[in-house]
Amino acid sequence: MTDILGLVKSQKLTYEQKVLSLAQAAENTLDVLHIPEKTQYYFEKNAIDNLFEGNAPYRPRYILPDYDKFIKEGSEFLQIEPPKDLDELLNALMILYRHVPSITSFPIYLGNLDKMIAPFLDGYTDEEIKKKLKLFLNYIDRTITDSFCHANLGPEDTRAGRLILEVERELQNAVPNFTFKYDPDITSDEIAELALYTTMFCANPAICNHKLNKDTYTTDYGIASCYNILPIGGGAYTLARVVLPNAAKLAKDVDHFFDTILPECLEALANYMNERIRFLVEESGFFESSFLVKEGLIHKDRFIGMYGIVGLADCTNILMKDEGKRYGHDKEADDLADRIMHTIHEFLSEFPALYSPISNNRFLLHAQVGMDYDIGITAGVRIPIGDEPENMSDHLRHSARFHKLIPTGCSDIFAMETTARNNPSAMLDIVKGAFDLGVKYIAFYEENGDLVRITGYLVKRSEIEKYKKGEQVLQNTTHLGAPNYDNNKLQNRKVRGV
């Protein structure tokens, strides 16, 4: 049971953080989901994990509204006319963002901002636009106090995109996360280099392989939260995960893992996700009552279930303990990991997911990046921090191999030496090569910067220090980042580039 009085009296939580925690505590007094005993067993062993989504789902985990439609048509419910100029546009968006639910109650997707803004820029000077953008972005940073919030840019080279990048570098905000969709056939080298240059100052934007991700759905896609590739006008009902190393620990040997433990975990989690989706769609009333649905900004048939896996590396290393082989370093280990991935992939391609026509009624695999309470569990399919291969080329080849089977989000993060600022074209070469080989998503940050990418979201080192001293901090993701920074020994992340 949650210590409700503890929440009420906490001095570490801001008022808003208290309200949200209390709401979750209330939700968790309910018991509406049917969970079989076997599933319960795997939950207790933490071999599968519901990521504290709550006991009674009453909104999808991630929502990506169709902002283009909103800009064109306005909203009757919000009493907003279609915006006619830049001020009206930014104001309308600020209003709508307040009304987009998610698992954290903060919007996790703000739209492809450059494209949304581009048609409204005529007649303004760069300075005028930057001033407006700063106010807009600071409003977001200070009120959406959650780094899972994400905005997209690209793939085209636009004036709006360039101005947003410039402003981002000046602001040094942790929210929103930005991703630039990059496609060498569409994106100019200049704006790609500007994006990479910017990332060396504020750890934003990350770079998405547009070519490899754009056809994930029949609709357009957006990048939301921690690198989730999701359909616009829809999103994700739920995300739960198999904690692979914990599953491996339950196995007597490799055969037992493949024959019994893994299949049972996969099945248990898939059924559990269907149970959540069933309740959300059939009982919660969300899709009948939300104005987002009524006004066509989201559609029930564009939501998917994200099937997460985490700790492929640690799982492999556990199963290979006797042989002493390591994920990311030994062929035998990587081949075993590949076998695990294919087993999961095959299971998911057979298992029917409820109410998910946009993904052919299947769950989509996601490389979950980890939680604050994970210890000894490496994000998704990444190589453990501190154990990265000496040569970045080997690292990226490995990433390419393991990104392949993951359609709805997987990524790698590289800490770069400060000198890389002088040569963004070198970073672009690395991105081009990596994307060519099949890497789907890549993020960089500068080794000494205040903004650090934890597992996907950004946190300020200075805020972590404050939080550790027991002071209140604005962003709730700092609460997640502080233990994570220590647990995952992020200061040991290999720094790249000389």
Next chain:
Amino acid sequence: MIKAPVRKIIPHSLVDGPGNRTAIFLQGCNIRCAYCHNPETQEMCTESSPTEEIKWMTAEEVFKEVERDIPFIRGITVSGGECTLYPEFLVELFTLGQKAGLSCLIDSNGTIDLSKYPELIEVCSGVMLDVKAWDNEKFNKLTGGNNRNVLKNLKFLSDLDKLEEIRIVCIPDEVDAEDILKGIKSTIGEKISYTNLKLIKFRNHGVIGRLKEAESPSDEYMNYLKELALELGFKKVKIT
């Protein structure tokens, strides 16, 4: 195949030329710069006296290492020491590099007359040339060598459009940077408008020679040189 003494290979170098490159450092130098940052690479060595840091490798062996970094790199840069002391090795390495679509750059102090190696120039995409001093006496005081070939190479490479970059390490009094800039202009003329110029601020980090305690030039001085270069007609000037 000919072997060359390889000091180190940096798979991803962000500082040795345009884009991301694999940088190969060869051992041995024919001059002794008072500001050398890598004095350990100066000593010549022979194959029969192997050391831990230096590996004698054929071009093929080096290229095996380079291949791991394709497609993440745009090219390779061979540096030193002074890599043009091993022209045959460079020809073999660059031939392999060109075949793989990599640009192949030389980082050189310019004291070896490159016009004597047409085969090398053929497979080399460009040279990053140090111009350490314009006045020969200054050059000699700074390096113990003679700058006749440097000036010759400057013209020769520029005529062939193989002058990838000109580098000047700046230390007031020691280095006649203004004269270098003017001298370059009178030597290569209009081409300064598209030739990369890098003005390198001297730093005594790692230096063990005469200038080990010398101070770095001020930012004002560096900016003054940059302005002067721009006035003369250089367009691609960087201070590092």
